[in-house]
Amino acid sequence: MTLYAVAQTGIFSDEVTRGTADSPTGSDKPQTAQTHGSITPLLILTACAPLAIHISSGSTAVLAIGLSYALLTAIALRLLERAKHEAENPTLNGSVIYSANGFLAQPDEPAKSAQHPVLAIVRDVSAAAALSTAIATLNLESFSFGGLTYDSVGYHGMFGQALWDAMNGFGMVLLHITMLASLLFMVSSNPGMVVVDTLHASSVTAISVMRLLILSGGCCAMAPHSTRCCRSIADTDRYRHRHRALLPQASCRCSRRFARS
Amino acid sequence: MQSLLSHYKHDASARAQLGLPLLLLLSSILAYLGTSSSRHSLLINAVAWLSICTYATSRTGAKSLLDAWPSQKLSWAAGALFALAAVEERAVEGRGIWWAKVTLPTYGRLGS
Numbered sequence: 236m237t238l239y240a241v242a243q244t245g246i247f248s249d250e251v252t253r254g255t256a257d258s259p260t261g262s263d264k265p266q267t268a269q270t271h272g273s274i275t276p277l278l279i280l281t282a283c284a285p286l287a288i289h290i291s292s293g294s295t296a297v298l299a300i301g302l303s304y305a306l307l308t309a310i311a312l313r314l315l316e317r318a319k320h321e322a323e324n325p326t327l328n329g330s331v332i333y334s335a336n337g338f339l340a341q342p343d344e345p346a347k348s349a350q351h352p353v354l355a356i357v358r359d360v361s362a363a364a365a366l367s368t369a370i371a372t373l374n375l376e377s378f379s380f381g382g383l384t385y386d387s388v389g390y391h392g393m394f395g396q397a398l399w400d401a402m403n404g405f406g407m408v409l410l411h412i413t414m415l416a417s418l419l420f421m422v423s424s425n426p427g428m429v430v431v432d433t434l435h436a437s438s439v440t441a442i443s444v445m446r447l448l449i450l451s452g453g454c455c456a457m458a459p460h461s462t463r464c465c466r467s468i469a470d471t472d473r474y475r476h477r478h479r480a481l482l483p484q485a486s487c488r489c490s491r492r493f494a495r496s
Numbered sequence: 497m498q499s500l501l502s503h504y505k506h507d508a509s510a511r512a513q514l515g516l517p518l519l520l521l522l523s524s525i526l527a528y529l530g531t532s533s534s535r536h537s538l539l540i541n542a543v544a545w546l547s548i549c550t551y552a553t554s555r556t557g558a559k560s561l562l563d564a565w566p567s568q569k570l571s572w573a574a575g576a577l578f579a580l581a582a583v584e585e586r587a588v589e590g591r592g593i594w595w596a597k598v599t600l601p602t603y604g605r606l607g608s
Contacts, residue, residue, distance in 0.1 A: 274602075281602040284595040297588055301596030304584040309603030311577035318570035351556050356571050358552035363575025364582075365545035371583045372538040404540065407530045411544035414523035417516050419548075 315360060315419070322352040357419050541582045545575075 289298050559568070585593050 274606075277602050281599045284598040288595045300584050300588050301593050302599070304581050304593055305596040305599045305603060307577050307581040307584070308597075309600055311574045311581065314570045314574035314577065318567045318574065321565070321567035321570060352567075354552050354556045355559075356567065358549060358556055359568050359571030360575040360578070361545045361549035361552060363572040364578045365542055365549050365575075367576050367579030368538055368542035368545055368582055371579065371586075372542050375583070375586065376536055376538050404536075407527065407540050408543045408547065410523050410527040410530060411540055412547050414520060414527050415544055416548055417520040417523060420516060 315356070318356050318359075319353065322356055353420070357416070360419065361415075538582060538586050541579075545579075 285298055285302065288301065289295075
């Protein structure tokens, strides 16, 4: 059903028409975006995901949080698009002030922000997100990095683990920077929101497939002694114990060590 | 007849339209794989947003919040919503929220 919906939805056939400066008519009409395709297969595809997760997990809380998450993200992306439109057309935003003598007076935008409207939007979005996420981090996450104390057998082991954790964390931060920046620039440069959403959905589908592969122990067959393998096995055991899910047994020698401990 | 500059601009935009989605796809896969086992996704998100903010501020300069333009207010609202979504993603960590992201195209389509 999913394959049928993807094939029929037409979300990959977005057609974007723009009135550019070097067009034959040379008109200065605002940019317009048109999307083609039926919405019915898209609705089928969308309805399948919550239904599938509700049947498999049976948790209403997860369903509600997931739908709320998707709604918030969609509204945020839409607001981002509107902010970019407002920044490019400052006269349309209703901030024009009429002075006493009848002339128009507008507050001055800083020169640098006017030169880089997209970067100014990225600055504001990231500032708000950083502030909110930092507050949430202080309230919700503890700072006792588990790997540092859990695997600390000796000084060398602790130092090596700390170094590995620091490098891993730095790499993850870099990856998140790349991901978030590319998402922001994509929304700012492409008028078609459907393209962004489609890419987002396709990326998480690929992610879920890879996560299933990892949970089934595919990577452990290649590197059975790796720390990553042991961690994933430990997570799998914890997950199975907590949710009583029927996950495939992973073939890893480290699982015996974890079973003993 | 199109000028050489317009040809160059067209090529650059085409490359950006292809490169950015690929970059997003690869980085989101690797970021998800890297942070799915750890319990510090909010902290990593905060540091990443802060880094992007620092770079953008260094390029465009800081601006007072008192005389905010509508675009700035919209951007702040979008950022707060992104953070709220990250908190929700953190809340169901371990059970997966990939299926909710699949519903994003419909939200985007209905909103347009």
